[in-house]
Amino acid sequence: MKWSSKLLALAALPMALVAADGDDASASSSKPKPDKDGKYWIHGDGISAAFIPYGASVTNILFKDQYGIERDLVAGFDNATYYGVDKQHPHFGGVPGRYANRIKNSTFEIDGKKYKVKANENPTKEHPDGLDTLHGGPDGWDWRNFTVLAYTKNSITFQIVDPDGKEGFPGEVVSWATYTLNGRDWDFKLVALSTTKKTPIMLSSHTYWNLDGFANNETNTALNHTLHLPYSGQRVGVDNILIPTGDILANAKGSVNDFWSKPKQLGASFGDKDIVNNCGFNCTGYDNCYTINRQSLSPYDWRTSGPVATLSSEWSGIQLDIFTDQDAFQVYGCQGQNGSMALKKTQGVKTSRNGKDFPRTIAKYGCVVLEVQDYIDGINHPEWMRKQIWGPEDGPYVLQAKYRFSLTSEHKNKCDK
Numbered sequence: 001m002k003w004s005s006k007l008l009a010l011a012a013l014p015m016a017l018v019a020a021d022g023d024d025a026s027a028s029s030s031k032p033k034p035d036k037d038g039k040y041w042i043h044g045d046g047i048s049a050a051f052i053p054y055g056a057s058v059t060n061i062l063f064k065d066q067y068g069i070e071r072d073l074v075a076g077f078d079n080a081t082y083y084g085v086d087k088q089h090p091h092f093g094g095v096p097g098r099y100a101n102r103i104k105n106s107t108f109e110i111d112g113k114k115y116k117v118k119a120n121e122n123p124t125k126e127h128p129d130g131l132d133t134l135h136g137g138p139d140g141w142d143w144r145n146f147t148v149l150a151y152t153k154n155s156i157t158f159q160i161v162d163p164d165g166k167e168g169f170p171g172e173v174v175s176w177a178t179y180t181l182n183g184r185d186w187d188f189k190l191v192a193l194s195t196t197k198k199t200p201i202m203l204s205s206h207t208y209w210n211l212d213g214f215a216n217n218e219t220n221t222a223l224n225h226t227l228h229l230p231y232s233g234q235r236v237g238v239d240n241i242l243i244p245t246g247d248i249l250a251n252a253k254g255s256v257n258d259f260w261s262k263p264k265q266l267g268a269s270f271g272d273k274d275i276v277n278n279c280g281f282n283c284t285g286y287d288n289c290y291t292i293n294r295q296s297l298s299p300y301d302w303r304t305s306g307p308v309a310t311l312s313s314e315w316s317g318i319q320l321d322i323f324t325d326q327d328a329f330q331v332y333g334c335q336g337q338n339g340s341m342a343l344k345k346t347q348g349v350k351t352s353r354n355g356k357d358f359p360r361t362i363a364k365y366g367c368v369v370l371e372v373q374d375y376i377d378g379i380n381h382p383e384w385m386r387k388q389i390w391g392p393e394d395g396p397y398v399l400q401a402k403y404r405f406s407l408t409s410e411h412k413n414k415c416d417k
Contacts, residue, residue: 038080044181055094066317071213094142171197223267
């Protein structure tokens with residue numbers, strides 16, 4: 001394809017995505033307007049969500065709990081301007097890129113040529129910048145502003161152009177993130193095109209969830225949330241700084257990483273000695289990449305073959321079912337939070353059950369991150385045979401997911417009939 005015709009194809013692609021996912025692509029012809037806090041709101045059936053250009057991030061998801069009280073289910077900030085100011089930068093709700101998760105030694109090879117990208121995690125005296133690269137480097141995509149390309153009442157599309165050489169990655173990449181509310185489904189599609197050179201591409205959505213809206217008057221953690229990963233009988237083995245070793249490990253039935261045999265609360269295994277160091281050296285909790293094994297279902301449709309993950313809270317009665325075309329699923333239990341991150345004005349509880357006020361901050365284990373993606377650091381493990389290097393001749397990288405919101409009582413009523 002000639003370069004001029006390729007540009008035309010690139011320009012047409014995001015509009016085609018909105019036309020397919022949204023209800024009125026023509027509405028994008030008017031200038032997109034955020035609210036007073038810099039947020040772009042879209043609406044579905046009993047659900048609303050807000051997004052900002054910084055990191056193409058989701059900032060709010062509003063859904064009513066079993067008592068009819070509206071809860072804001074994701075962590076973030078009240079005003080869009082604060083995302084670029086906050087020094088902790090916990091990757092609240094953004095799209096990490098151009099390569100999500102970790103890259104061992106911040107290096108990889110393409111066609112025999114070795115590349116070194118910028119490190120930004122696990123600094124040492126000898127390596128003050130870090131031993132590895134996390135979420136695309138110190139200036140990854142969720143540190144940058146995207147462009148609002150299309151906006152309707154139920155859908156928004158963001159675009160970013162990542163230059164050749166940025167953070168050390170070869171080649172230019174153009175990417176779009178399209179978020180749509182269909183009924184009570186949050187659909188999103190991440191598309192990326194390598195326009196000049198072969199380069200690693202792996203994306204995700206880094207949303208911090210608390211299905212109680214951080215308003216539970218009995219606990220300020222998410223350890224009461226129940227998780228089910230029905231296809232995740234295995235996980236990617238890692239070393240003590242969470243870099244893959246190349247091993248694919250079994251999640252034995254009844255073990256701390258067994259979320260496949262039956263649903264289990266996130267805090268259920270905290271009395272097990274194996275939970276210590278499960279998320280890295282001297283770390284208690286979860287920061288694990290679980291594989292999604294659906295080969296026995298082949299052929300299957302990711303939209304209808306059942307969710308790859310279900311998260312629910314008995315307290316709020318809210319259930320989140322996650323469907324995706326990806327083959328891995330990262331679970332991070334927010335053990336890195338320490339009570340210094342403030343809640344939004346739409347979140348929190350005034351008085352706890354014992355009469356003591358909970359701080360209006362995110363506690364350790366106060367949330368959980370659920371990342372649909374591919375096998376982490378697959379670019380350094382060719383034996384896994386993952387498609388993570390993309391060139392101009394390969395067409396678009398595409399990630400699709402559907403997050404479906406409901407109440408647990410609705411599922412119980414169906415079972416009772």
